Amino acid sequence: MSASLIDGKALAARIREGVARRAAALREKGRPPKLACLLIGDDPASISYAGSQQKHAEGVGIDYELRCLPSDCDMPTALSAVDALNVDTNVSGIIIQMPVPKPLDGFALQQRIAASKDVEGVGAANLGLLAMGRDALAPCTAAAAFACCKASGVDMTGKESVVVGRSVIVGKPLAMLLLGANATVTQCHTRTRDLAAHTRRAELLFVAAGVPELIGAEHVGEGAIVIDVGTHRVDAADGKKKTVGDVKFDEVAAIASQITPVPGGVGPVTVAMLLENTVAAAARAAH
Numbered sequence: 001m002s003a004s005l006i007d008g009k010a011l012a013a014r015i016r017e018g019v020a021r022r023a024a025a026l027r028e029k030g031r032p033p034k035l036a037c038l039l040i041g042d043d044p045a046s047i048s049y050a051g052s053q054q055k056h057a058e059g060v061g062i063d064y065e066l067r068c069l070p071s072d073c074d075m076p077t078a079l080s081a082v083d084a085l086n087v088d089t090n091v092s093g094i095i096i097q098m099p100v101p102k103p104l105d106g107f108a109l110q111q112r113i114a115a116s117k118d119v120e121g122v123g124a125a126n127l128g129l130l131a132m133g134r135d136a137l138a139p140c141t142a143a144a145a146f147a148c149c150k151a152s153g154v155d156m157t158g159k160e161s162v163v164v165g166r167s168v169i170v171g172k173p174l175a176m177l178l179l180g181a182n183a184t185v186t187q188c189h190t191r192t193r194d195l196a197a198h199t200r201r202a203e204l205l206f207v208a209a210g211v212p213e214l215i216g217a218e219h220v221g222e223g224a225i226v227i228d229v230g231t232h233r234v235d236a237a238d239g240k241k242k243t244v245g246d247v248k249f250d251e252v253a254a255i256a257s258q259i260t261p262v263p264g265g266v267g268p269v270t271v272a273m274l275l276e277n278t279v280a281a282a283a284r285a286a287h
């Protein structure tokens, strides 16, 4: 391997340290940051995810509250629960655990979150602010991929940057963050003709396609910085499971100058970004 690793775990630890300092300062001012999670139903994966969120939040001095609703609750009840969190002055940030049980409308519930408390950056207001180059709570995964690139030390100004993926929570906001850093951005998707022709030109290559090991050596130019957002559990040769990204790590690492590993790259930074957004929301509310 010739590429050096962009260590997401170390970056996440640095972000958490900063968050912990800011959370302590807010607590001293009598305005402790608090993350509230609305969990509807009893999906075991969602319950486990909420438990992990609580551990991460409390680990940096952010209070955590889980509000639960039964899986058969109706839309007006769920919307009222979001409204109650919106007006609760002790709550700095709100997460709605997805997916919500059918027939509830998860999109409508997320759009109901007050923009100032939308710490996952899933609402139209924050995405709009991001597009306008204004201060916004950016979607955590996009912000994490951007932070990993920044951690490489590269000056993004004018760099040929290619984002594979155009989802609302990753690809699009990531392109906006890159534009904000004066990169030259190309966005690729399933209708892009000759994907490799685009990705090979990239000095900064971001892959958020959701396809295990989509990007191989033939897609990457010599010396590129490669940020792999994908994360997938796949069968390994020994019959066990392993975690891979959207990039064929070994062959791309032989060509790239810097690369994020999977696991241990964008993933841990995403969690740290949720904490960062929560403390930022709390700080703004405290002013």
Ligand code: NAP
Binding pocket: 141, 164, 165, 166, 167, 168, 169, 170, 171, 188, 189, 190, 191, 192, 195, 208, 209, 210, 211, 214, 229, 230, 231, 232, 246, 266, 267, 268, 270, 271
């Ligand atoms: P998504 O909603 O499925 O979007 C995937 C995007 O990639 C779409 O825009 C799609 O194009 C594009 N795409 C798919 N196959 C492609 C191909 N062969 N060539 C070019 N473009 C292709 O996924 P997402 O939510 O953005 O997530 C992307 C990846 O990030 C997933 O692997 C997910 O697991 C991972 N993820 C990681 C974290 C983390 O913390 N590390 C958090 C969230 C997500 P179209 O628009 O044309 O369909």
